[in-house]
Amino acid sequence: MADARLATIARECRVQIIRMLTHAGSGHPGGSLSVIDVLVSLFFARLRHDPARPAWADRDRVVLSKGHGVPALYAVMAKARYFDEARLPSLRKLGSPLQGHPDRTALPGIEAATGSLGQGLSIAIGEALGLRLAGSSARVYCVVGDGESQEGQVWEAAMSAPKLGQPAHPLDNLCVIVDYNKIQLDDFVARVLDLEPLVEKWKAFGWAVVEIDGHDFDQIAKALDQAEAIRGRPTVVVAHTVKGKGVSFMENDPAWHGKAPKPAEAVQAIREILGVAPSAWDAHLAADAPTRALVAELVGLGG
Amino acid sequence: MAGKASRAAFGEALVELGARDERIVTVDADLSKSTMTAAFAKKYPERAFNVGIAESNMIGIGAGLALAGRIPFVCSFACFLVGRFETIRISVAYTNANVKLVGTHAGIAIGEDGYSQMGLEDVAMLRALPNVAILQPADELETKQAVAYAVEHDGPVYLRLTRQNLEPVCPLDYRFRFGRWxxxxxxxxxxxxxxxxxxxxxxxxxxxxxxxxxxxxxxxxxxxxxxxxxxxxxxxxxxxxxxxxxxxxxxxxxxxxxxxxxxxxxxxxxxxxxxxxxxxxxxxxxxxxxxxxxxxxxxxxxxxxxxx
Missing domain, CATH: 3.40.50.920 (Rossmann fold)
Structure with a gap:
């Protein structure tokens, strides 16, 4: 049952990702669509948080280290009512708090500036340590990209987390999720610089490792349960995902790492995300007023 | 030469301040004997973190500690610390994390170790970041007051310190005031x-x-x-x-x-x-x-x- 609720929210968030990027005319759809199911699972089935009090000291934290995936984060934050969903089309526009990459000072609820890859895990470790020192039971989640894992700082951080705070304050309040979508900007990760064997690397650094399908809500929930139950060390969830998940022409295509859909492409993407056959689309729109309005909004952008 | 190195004055000040303020923590990268945070680490081992020779990770962990309400002093030689400029730029400055960056061994005065250990461009780099305050005390008295001020300052601070001893230059009744010469x-x-x-x-x-x-x-x-x-x-x-x-x-x-x-x-x-x-x-x-x-x-x- 939880799955159906989360699947519905994730579908709505995917639509909003497409909407935002089409308005912006730039951005990163592939990595936003690959990570959205993980973020929906965190924000709607895991985090102890209060969107009305984003600075609450004992909140669970999410650091999106792969900052270019921020449209996915904005979508879940809007859905959770950190801010009004009507602001989503302001993504990347002058004066908008919805910066092209996360800006903590601009938007309450963003935990750290990221987007310069490789930095988020260190910040998450510091937060996990600080929460332990403060006697808080809050947890810290850090979402790391696969291409990002080529950055040396990720491995400095990975080496340190199982050791820091020991023995009084082990960082078992820290959970890393690798969005392993297999594609980076230039090409497939395996062609640019293969990460394999990835699970063995994290194990060798002293982490508890769980490997899952990052689009299966049940598997995500079980992995996050496991991470909470493991004592004495941090956990990494290696989430196998599909870049561009949910949009046929974006899936597994490096070209869609960092370009926005044109309005016509956006409409097709939304139709696919909603699971409507081409032949049934007109009838669907006739019956679905919000989607009809959204399609009109995007087509109205021209181009 | 009489006088005291500003790094030594910093280390002493930190131990004193640490007794009064539980939020103060240190993060080092295997140079705590040189940055003089070793005394703090000995006195408050649960509040001192040595991340090994990994300065970028050190800076990021400092940022996270600050975001969780601690006041971290993140310490290394000036060149190694500010050499990780991109991490300071995003994780500390743009994030506006309340981190106190401490760069010791500033300048050619470190002498024999040579250029690779000399912080010579650190001020130039950090001056370009909008919200990073830069403090450079000139003697023991001023250093201790500058460290105390850094704890109170809300936002990123860079404290630039010397390896060599410094003769007293400030009057005995000197009071450090931020932004005032x-x-x-x-x-x-x-x-x-x-x-x-x-x-x-x-x-x-x-x-x-x-x-x-x-x-x-x-x-x-x-x-x-x-x-x-x-x-x-x-x-x-x-x-x-x-x-x-x-x-x-x-x-x-x-x-x-x-x-x-x-x-x-x-x-x-x-x-x-x-x-x-x-x-x-x-x-x-x-x-x-x-x-x-x-x-x-x-x-x-x-x-x-x-x-x-």
Whole structure:
């Protein structure tokens, strides 16, 4: 049952990702669509948080280290009512708090500036340590990209987390999720610089490792349960995902790492995300007023 | 030489402050014996973190600790710390994390270890970040007060400290005030703005110049960013000549900041004394003499600027 609720929210968030990027005319759809199911699972089935009090000291934290995936984060934050969903089309526009990459000072609820890859895990470790020192039971989640894992700082951080705070304050309040979508900007990760064997690397650094399908809500929930139950060390969830998940022409295509859909492409993407056959689309729109309005909004952008 | 290194004064101040403020923590990268946080780590082991030789991770962990309400002092040699500029830029500055960055072993005065260990461009890099305050105390008294101030300052701070001992230059009743410089020696022919290690040399030079009939006003610029614009403009307006003195590249440091301000607001001839080119191994006094940062070199530059 939880799955159906989360699947519905994730579908709505995917639509909003497409909407935002089409308005912006730039951005990163592939990595936003690959990570959205993980973020929906965190924000709607895991985090102890209060969107009305984003600075609450004992909140669970999410650091999106792969900052270019921020449209996915904005979508879940809007859905959770950190801010009004009507602001989503302001993504990347002058004066908008919805910066092209996360800006903590601009938007309450963003935990750290990221987007310069490789930095988020260190910040998450510091937060996990600080929460332990403060006697808080809050947890810290850090979402790391696969291409990002080529950055040396990720491995400095990975080496340190199982050791820091020991023995009084082990960082078992820290959970890393690798969005392993297999594609980076230039090409497939395996062609640019293969990460394999990835699970063995994290194990060798002293982490508890769980490997899952990052689009299966049940598997995500079980992995996050496991991470909470493991004592004495941090956990990494290696989430196998599909870049561009949910949009046929974006899936597994490096070209869609960092370009926005044109309005016509956006409409097709939304139709696919909603699971409507081409032949049934007109009838669907006739019956679905919000989607009809959204399609009109995007087509109205021209181009 | 008598006096105390500002890194040593920092280490002592941190132990004292740590007793009063539970939020203070340290993060080091295997140089705690050199950055002088080792005493803090010994006294408060649960609040001291050594991340190994991994400065980027150290900086990021500091940012996270700050975001969770701690006041982290993140310490390494100035060059290794600020060399991870991109991590400071995003994880600390843009995130606006309340991190206290401490760069020791500033300048050519570290001597024999040579250029790779010398912080010579750190001020130039951090001056470009909008919200990072830069403090460079000139003696033990000022260092201890600057450290205490850094704890109170809400936002990122860079504290630039020396390896070498520093003679006292501030009066005993001195009170550090953020963004405010201090006239250590009044004068009317030339303004000498000095910061950090070479402040004492600037005072010595002023004594030598007085014997030659030249009245130099010596200012201690303990806050390198922001500049004390009011004091600088008042002094430069009075003397009409400015010489800056710092153990840092002449590009982009205190001298750069002074020249930028004066050229826009009160065009005044400025001579920047500092390090040109790369540093090198050698005894510190010899290096200061080579780069004109010793008392004789500073006095010589002042005479040149005055055409005497």
């Amino acid at each position: 201090l006239v250590l020696r009044p004068g009317h022919d030339v303004t000498v703005v000095a910061s950090g290690g070479p402040v004492w040399n600037a005072l010595q030079a002023a004594g030598e110049l007085e014997a030659q009939g030249i009245s130099a006003e010596v200012i201690n610029a303990a806050t390198v960013k922001p500049l004390d614009e009011e004091l600088l403009l008042r002094s430069a307006g009075k003397t009409g000549r400015v010489v800056t003195v710092e153990d840092h590249s002449i590009a982009g440091g205190l001298g750069g900041g002074v020249a930028e301000l004066l050229s826009e607001v009160l065009p005044t001839p400025v001579r920047r004394l500092g390090v040109t080119g790369f540093g090198e191994s050698g005894d510190p006094h010899g290096l200061y003499a080579k780069h004109g940062l010793d008392p004789a070199g500073i006095a010589r530059s002042v005479r040149e600027v005055l055409g005497r």
